[in-house]
Amino acid sequence: MLLKVKVLVFLLGVTSICMFWRAYMPMSHSVWASNQRVSEEDQWLMKHLTKSVEPFLAPNFNLEEDAFNWWKYLQNEKRSFSTFKRTADELFQMFPHTADVKGSGPKRRTTCAVVGNSGNLKKSQFGPLIDFHDVIIRMNNGRTKGYEADVGSRTTHHVMYPESAMDLDNTTHLVLLPFKILDLEWVMKALGTGFSGKSYMPIKSKIKANKDLVMVLNPAFVRYVHGIWLEKKGKYPSTGFVALVLALHICDEVDVFGFGTDNDGNWSHYWEILRNKALKTGVHHGHNEYGVIQKLAQHHQLRFYKRF
Secondary structure, three states: HHHHHHHHHHHHHHHHHHHHHHHHHHHHHHOOOOOOOOHHHHHHHHHHHHHOOOOOOOOOOOOHHHHHHHOOOOOOOOHHHHHHHHHHHHHHHHHOOOOOOOOOOOOOEEEEEEEEHEEEEEEEEHHHHHHHHOEEHHHHOOOOOHHHHHHHOOOOOEOOOHHHHHOOOOOOEEEEEEOOOOHHHHHHHHHHOOOOOEEEEEEEOOOOHHHHHHHEOOHHHHHHHHHHHHHOOOOOOHHHHHHHHHHHOOOEEEEEOOOOOOOOOOEOOOOOOOOOOOOOOOOOOHHHHHHHHHHHHHOOEEEEEEEO
């Protein structure tokens, strides 16, 4: 009997050691091996993915004044930092803060589709695949009606600024990408009594959207995207590229659709015929943005779907 007990204790000890070995040794070996092969590309990836800043403004978040000073020159904001803070305080009295984009529960992996507006989505038949994701992010004037087969029909988050605004259904988050204090004022008025201010192009006075699902991107996040991801190339990042980096911060798996230029190097849209053949990519460094997306795909940080 005593011998059986000794044998049982021995076997339990061996089993425990094996379980410990399997649980910890492969991880230690993996870390050691990766440290031995830190290439220039690996260093690039580590630099970008380890830099982090809160993507959304919140009532208890204090924007640094140097970030404001960078942001205010994007569209020649003349008003002061104190005016920005007062306006932001007013905004959060009107809208609840809803920055939790993750799925239900810590064990669930959140899948995200970032759907750009490129004309290369035409005849792609990506619609069903896009609609399969948990979070579906669209931007600016991107629409679905009449294009469901290629771009899908669902939207959970729509990134826009006043000059690119459109009506949303009651289940979609309006994600405001602000470039000036007027943009914060606009979202409050456009979802209320109506906006009557002026900008560099016409702005919708009123829009339809769920007030409880409004989210505001942090100007410091835009600065981070421009400075770290794009290395300050271009005047500032495109809405689409900001949405893509946002997805990398809030999603476990990211799939990207509808990015890239047409054969003439222009950012054309899938719902219209481009009239201005000299558009190229505007104030944005489109070639650099596209290169970063390709690099992220090569590093398996996202999947990049292209029709051609």
